[in-house]
Amino acid sequence: MNKKALNEGRIVDDRMGAIQRLTMDNTDKKNAITREMYLAMACALNNAASDPQVRTIWLRGAGGVFSSGNDLADFTKPEIEEPAPIQFVRALVNFPKPIVAQVEGLAVGIGATMLLHCDLIYAAEDTRFRMPFVNLGVVPEAGSSYLLPRVMGSAKAAELILLGRTFSALEADTLGMVSRVLPPAEVASAAESAAIALSKQPLGAVMKSRALLRDVSGETLDARIEREFEIFYESLQGPEFAEAARAFAEKREPDYSKITL
Ligand code: COA
Secondary structure (H helix, E strand, O other), X not given: OEEEEEOOOOXXXXXXXXXXXXXXXXHHHOOOEXXXXXXHHHXXXXXXXXXXXXXXXXXXXXXOOOEOOEOHHHHHOOOOOOOHHHHHHHHHHHOOOOEEEEEOOXXXXXXXXXXXXXXEEEEEOOOEEEOOXXXXXXXXXOOHHHHHHHHHOHHHHHHHHHHOOOEEHHHHHHOOOOOEEEOHHHHHHHXXXXXXXXXXXXXXXXXXXXHHHHOOOOOOHHHHHHHHHHHHHHHHOOHHXXXXXXHHHOOOOOOOOOOOO
């Protein structure tokens, strides 16, 4: 494992084969995200986006907690020219590869809204979720005012945002915010298995599929079907389908690890 600590250890960046694991590690403050942590995560994501060796991100928090959101102390400091949360959200939203989130303990504020930009989200059943933006006199961020009503419907989104109440992992699951809820002891291994499985998938097909799933441009169904088939038939000419077809004929598992995009 190639392990390097970014930013005084507050974001720990581990490479495990094709998986880049990012750990928010500010446990004294329940992994509140400081300005430096946002910038370190933005930098790690931007580097991983262009690194052909990285196929999947595995995002988690240290000490059995995902994150208590923005470090509240940072809100009172003078802002830098482009606020660090904006730089982080831009890097996250534009990140082209799949992200697996391991969510435990707390997912508050941006610790909850960043999950809307992750792909596979495994949550411990005792996780408390909360988006207390209105309670703090501000508004929801990271595209959540746009995405939450689409994920769960406007009445549910309004209750969670306007009241800012705490909700359980089970409710987050029912509302479509997480992929699966698990006993706390099983969350890390579920996230790891998913990251390993994802990193063995053909990356080109994964990236194109998640881009389709995440597209919020509002095109018509007809236009979407046209675009899907365009990418579908283009993909049939590519090296990933060739490997899939060869592996099927040879009755073996496909190996996409040597295919570069
Ligand atoms: N920013 C800065 N410090 C934070 C923090 C945050 N977002 N969340 C927690 N902390 C600090 C607490 O002040 C406390 O510090 P202390 O030990 O010096 O008193 C420490 O982390 C532990 O938090 P505590 O409140 O004792 O833990 P808890 O399990 O009882 O409650 C929370 C956890 C997250 C529910 C609660 O701390 C909280 O509401 N934090 C603010 C969350 C928030 O508003 N985030 C921003 C959204 S935009």
